[in-house]
Amino acid sequence: MAEEASAPAPAPGEGKMTMVVGADESDHSYYALQWALQHFFPPGQPQQYRLAVVTAKLPAVSAVGLAGPGAADVLPFVEADLKRSSLRVIDKAKELCAQVSDAVFEVVEGDARNVLCEAVERHHAEMLVVGSHGYGAIKRAVLGSVSDYCAHHAHCTVMIVKKPKHKH
Template sequence: MVVGIDDSDHSYYALEWTLQHFFAPGQPQQYRLVVLTAKPPASSVIGIAGVGSAELLPTVEADLKRTVARVIDKAKMLCAEVTDVGYEAMEGDARSVICEAVDRHHAEMLVVGCHGYSKWKRAVLGSVSDYCTHHAHCSVMVVKMPKHKH
């Protein structure tokens, strides 16, 4: 089972939900868990900045690496009681990184959170969960955060 997360409350909620429903303490583990996060290339983050942005690359890269480390550390804390778990941070667009991980691990299930974007924001940013439901070669569970948790 692959769980794709980023540094958002929505994805941490999806991971917690997965742990509660599939990896509860005292229950036999049905799946090997792989927690995955994607780090966009620094050049893609500042690509819209244009001329003169090259000197920003090292700073942006360092910030992205710190964010990935924070995401993995939080995932490790949340998954402390899971016996068979791996953590991966891959560089690239989250949509393709997640689908590639599903194939690489022969995952039976993918779990992703849902940011609850409007149609407009989804169209502009692209929905990772929507992309994965159409392109991942396994069952995909999109976990939505209850409204009262926002």
């Protein structure tokens, strides 16, 4: 369920292909968005893609992960914090995408894996761009990898953008 959608999903075949970019508060996510902008939305060039920047907001109950006395008292504060966090992501994405003429920005409640795959379907996207956190095999197995999941389940091309490691 979208909390903030700038426009309804475009109908397929309106001339432009659609690219969905997954965004969260990580540097990896912003790097992936900037990479996509640099390579697919160069300033002064005709834009071949519509852009949909999508961020997932966990339900407060999932984020708290506890039950019992006092849990209900905490939920409104957690919900407000999660909403502020997702709006910060969208605000930064809007700044980065200032030169894109055809863009929508969405905050969708749910797990990022499902939210991004559903956004691909909703927008009839030809491409999904996600950042890679660069987790090792153990962390990926424990935490789950959004990029791995999307690569296997999204019904479009999935581009996983890795932020280069800086050499000191």
